[in-house]
Amino acid sequence: MEALISIVLGTLTACGVYLILRFRTFPVVLGLTFLSYAANLFLLVMGRLTIGKPPVITEGVTDYADPLPQALVLTAIVIGFAMTAFVIMLSLKAYAALGNDHVDGKHKL
Amino acid sequence: MMNHIVIAPVLLPLLIATLLLLIRQQNLSFQRILSIASVAAQVILAAMLLRAVSSEEILVYAVGNWAAPFGIILVADRLAAYMLMISALLAFCALIYAVRKSDRIGQHFHVLFQLQLLGLNGAFLTGDLFNLFVFFEILLLASYSLLLHGGGRLRTKAGLHFVVINLVGSTLFLFAVGILYGTLGTLNMADLAVKVAASPDENVFLVRVAGFLLFGVFALKAALLPIYTWLPAAYAHTTAAVAALFAIMTKVGAYCILRVYTLIFGEQAGPAANLIEGWLLPLALATLIVGMIGVIASTRLRQQAAYLVVASIGSLLIAFGLNTNAGIVAGLYYLPHSTFAAAAFFLLADIIASRRGKINDKFDLGPMIAHKRLLGVLFFSTAILIVGLPPLSGFIGKFLILQAALTHSMLPWIMSIILLTSLLGLIAVARSGSLLFYRAQSMEAVSHIPEASVTVKTGSVTVELMPVISLLLLCIALVIYAGPVTEFSLTIADQLLQPTIYIRAVLGDGGIT
Numbered sequence: 337m338e339a340l341i342s343i344v345l346g347t348l349t350a351c352g353v354y355l356i357l358r359f360r361t362f363p364v365v366l367g368l369t370f371l372s373y374a375a376n377l378f379l380l381v382m383g384r385l386t387i388g389k390p391p392v393i394t395e396g397v398t399d400y401a402d403p404l405p406q407a408l409v410l411t412a413i414v415i416g417f418a419m420t421a422f423v424i425m426l427s428l429k430a431y432a433a434l435g436n437d438h439v440d441g442k443h444k445l
Numbered sequence: 446m447m448n449h450i451v452i453a454p455v456l457l458p459l460l461i462a463t464l465l466l467l468i469r470q471q472n473l474s475f476q477r478i479l480s481i482a483s484v485a486a487q488v489i490l491a492a493m494l495l496r497a498v499s500s501e502e503i504l505v506y507a508v509g510n511w512a513a514p515f516g517i518i519l520v521a522d523r524l525a526a527y528m529l530m531i532s533a534l535l536a537f538c539a540l541i542y543a544v545r546k547s548d549r550i551g552q553h554f555h556v557l558f559q560l561q562l563l564g565l566n567g568a569f570l571t572g573d574l575f576n577l578f579v580f581f582e583i584l585l586l587a588s589y590s591l592l593l594h595g596g597g598r599l600r601t602k603a604g605l606h607f608v609v610i611n612l613v614g615s616t617l618f619l620f621a622v623g624i625l626y627g628t629l630g631t632l633n634m635a636d637l638a639v640k641v642a643a644s645p646d647e648n649v650f651l652v653r654v655a656g657f658l659l660f661g662v663f664a665l666k667a668a669l670l671p672i673y674t675w676l677p678a679a680y681a682h683t684t685a686a687v688a689a690l691f692a693i694m695t696k697v698g699a700y701c702i703l704r705v706y707t708l709i710f711g712e713q714a715g716p717a718a719n720l721i722e723g724w725l726l727p728l729a730l731a732t733l734i735v736g737m738i739g740v741i742a743s744t745r746l747r748q749q750a751a752y753l754v755v756a757s758i759g760s761l762l763i764a765f766g767l768n769t770n771a772g773i774v775a776g777l778y779y780l781p782h783s784t785f786a787a788a789a790f791f792l793l794a795d796i797i798a799s800r801r802g803k804i805n806d807k808f809d810l811g812p813m814i815a816h817k818r819l820l821g822v823l824f825f826s827t828a829i830l831i832v833g834l835p836p837l838s839g840f841i842g843k844f845l846i847l848q849a850a851l852t853h854s855m856l857p858w859i860m861s862i863i864l865l866t867s868l869l870g871l872i873a874v875a876r877s878g879s880l881l882f883y884r885a886q887s888m889e890a891v892s893h894i895p896e897a898s899v900t901v902k903t904g905s906v907t908v909e910l911m912p913v914i915s916l917l918l919l920c921i922a923l924v925i926y927a928g929p930v931t932e933f934s935l936t937i938a939d940q941l942l943q944p945t946i947y948i949r950a951v952l953g954d955g956g957i958t
Contacts, residue, residue: 356609361605364609368613371613372612372615372619373621374616375616375618375620378619378620379619379622379623381623382624391495398648398891408575411575411579412619415582419582419586419615423612425785426589427592428607429593429601430604430605432698434598434601434602439609440602
């Protein structure tokens, strides 16, 4: 399980970094999304991977799942979602204002 | 009994922003009154907090009365109160300028302005690393919109870069937070300080990685050398009032560096002690050099102002990078000076540019500008202020930094770079000043340029210049009250370099093991 999650995390981050370095805005936005997915998953995993454990105090239970990373990741997801929406609108605006979708706004197609 | 004044600087702008959102956009004058009143109230709140923390020790506010380290806490120590005061004063001047000029060219300016202040105040007050991330996002989201306020091609392009690089920074922040939580099981800064110092050997490497990741994030906010390139374009193309307010934004990065690397990764952090020592100072020196080269090479006045911000963050972080009591004191004196001076320069650049017609703020021979005597005097004062010539506060700031560096092993480098860049800065601003004010006069005869007849319709030039003059007066106050300010900075530095005081205030006596 840990190995699988690590591979997924690595792949997401690598894809994100590659896409961010592209010259058009749409891949860059996708790259940012991948990176924030990777960060969210990473944050969630930091509470350790457990199966079938309760997150709140229950009678007769000694092992718990850590509830805090879940709360953290929820906040991070919401913020990431808002930021993605904003950056999509901004890149559309940039496309309209600059006439192309190059991140520096000067590439001739 | 908790002191509720600690949370007031966070709640007030939030409440006012919500109220402003409910008021119809057409009713601009009411919005302005509310916004200005809110910022004025924040100045008063900051003053009250300053009073409270200078007599008492550290004020801790547990949100929802959940005790640290389980709940989120706000901490008002001397540094936080000092930063709140600086940002409130700056915001007041920037807002007054915006009301005169640019708040009507787009929607919801005042809402965004208040939200920006909410993010700033929260970032200064919070005692929790994840909460710091949240406040960062609030201030960034507000700053994205403020930056784009009014629209335009260049602004959109610079805005896109600013947004993307800051989003990457936010992701890095999350990774760092994740590593720290995964290894140490806490995000409360005081608790982190205790746990980092006691971290077992197998975790030391991960903790250090997280520490450096955080440094990367804060360096990005502060616009330190390798990642400063977003700043000049973004600051040069936004409206002047926003650029003036953004003078505090880089200082948020500097504040976080100072806070995190004295408290969590400071002297007493055991295996991760003095984590960024050896990195901060060389990078800051390089930032100062590159910033000043940018100042010399600028082709526009506002671009020059933006590079002066980069250079000033270099000087500021040189002071913090010395990692001594005297260095922090020098930095804390230089911080308000550089913030106010940079803001004044941005506002003045805009006022001058608006009088030059199509040439705007480009360094071309232009028409003689209206009110050139008054503007000339102000430009001259701001220039010597920002370059650091006596008798104004820039000189005292640089003097304190050099004095603090006297015992440092890198003294020759620090001394030569600061003095040389000061000379470069002096040449650059003298050149732009003479181009704007002296050589314009000779062009008057050859007024084939149609813009020569540009007259600005302004009610009264003194009203327009009020924010600039207030910022300059603040800097002059820094000279007159240099004694009390440095004394207070000394008490801040004392508090910072003894993290146990902070830890005990947050966690109680049980926190120290």
